[in-house]
Amino acid sequence: MxxxxxxxxxxxxxxxxxxxxxxxxxxxxxxxxxxxxxAEGRLMHERAHEEGGESRGDVRIARAVMLRSFRLGLIGMADVVEFHRLKDGRWQPFPVEYKHGKPKADDCDKVQLCAQAICLEEMMNVKIPGGALFYGKTRRRLDVAFDENLRLETESIVQQTHELISSGRTPPPVYEKRCESCSLLEGCLPKKMQKKRSVKAYLSRMLSDP
Ligand code: SF4
Known part of the structure; x- marks a missing residue:
């Protein structure tokens, strides 16, 4: 804990x-x-938060819901949590996260959503089987099942992220395609820094060779 x-x-x-x-x-x-x-992503989140709560038949909608999990050591906010009325009258939480772009090949968005669900489960003492990601570019909602694999992947990433942050160390840059869409590109200078590191490594290899 x-x-x-x-x-x-x-x-x-x-x-x-x-x-x-x-x-x-x-x-x-x-x-x-x-x-x-x-900036576009931030505006989309702000719009999602500003719309306020509402009820639509058997669905109640809460926005900007605060989240935390002491088990995983997480805190944050869900854009939207829908509550779906079940046949027995209980309300089933269903987190929905707004994303600016389109669905990605990796699981990053799903991991974030699953972490939100795990926080809600701990806070409300319920089991949450699924949620959804809404993508601004495609205007489509993608249903996400919080199955065993996604939960394990999420907990592993939570652990790695805790280790990184508590180490207080920043890994060196590695230039990849993703860097072109990174907001920190100008300050990070991955190409330049990588080159500097290879020259340094080359010199140290040369000097240590007998
Ligand atoms: S530019 Fe961004 S994505 Fe690329 S190495 Fe730096 S921080 Fe990482």
Whole structure:
């Protein structure tokens, strides 16, 4: 169990999945820089939060719901939590996360949503079998099942993210395609830093060779 002081942001999981260095720059070094993609994403979240709660038949909608899990050491906010009325009259929570782009090949968005569900489960003492991701670019909702594999993957990423943040160390940059959409590209300079590291490694190899 974690203490209040050791909770990390659920958003850190998304940053870790995207790039551990980005995660450390934001959550260890407190660097943040906004680019077009993050600004559009932020506006989309703000719009989702501003719309207020509502009821539609057997569905109640709550927005900007605070979340935390002392078991996993997480804190954050869900864009939307729907409550679906079940046949026995109980209300089943169903988290919905708004994403600016389109569905991705990796599981990063699903991991973030699953972490939200695990927080809700702990807070409400219920089991949550599924939720949904809403993508702004496709205007489509993608249903996500919180199965055993996704839960294990989520808990593993939570653990790795905790280890990274508590180590206080920022990994060196590795230039990849993802860097072109990274809001920290200008400050991170992955191509330049990588080159510097290879020259340093080359010199140290040369000097240590007999
Ligand atoms: S520019 Fe690339 S290496 Fe640097 S933080 Fe962003 S994704 Fe990571």
């Amino acid at each position: 974690f203490d209040d002081d050791d909770l990390i942001m659920i958003s850190a999981l998304q940053h870790y999945c995207f790039c551990p260095r980005q995660c450390a720059l934001i959550h260890v070094e407190q660097v943040w820089s906004e680019n077009r993609l993050t």
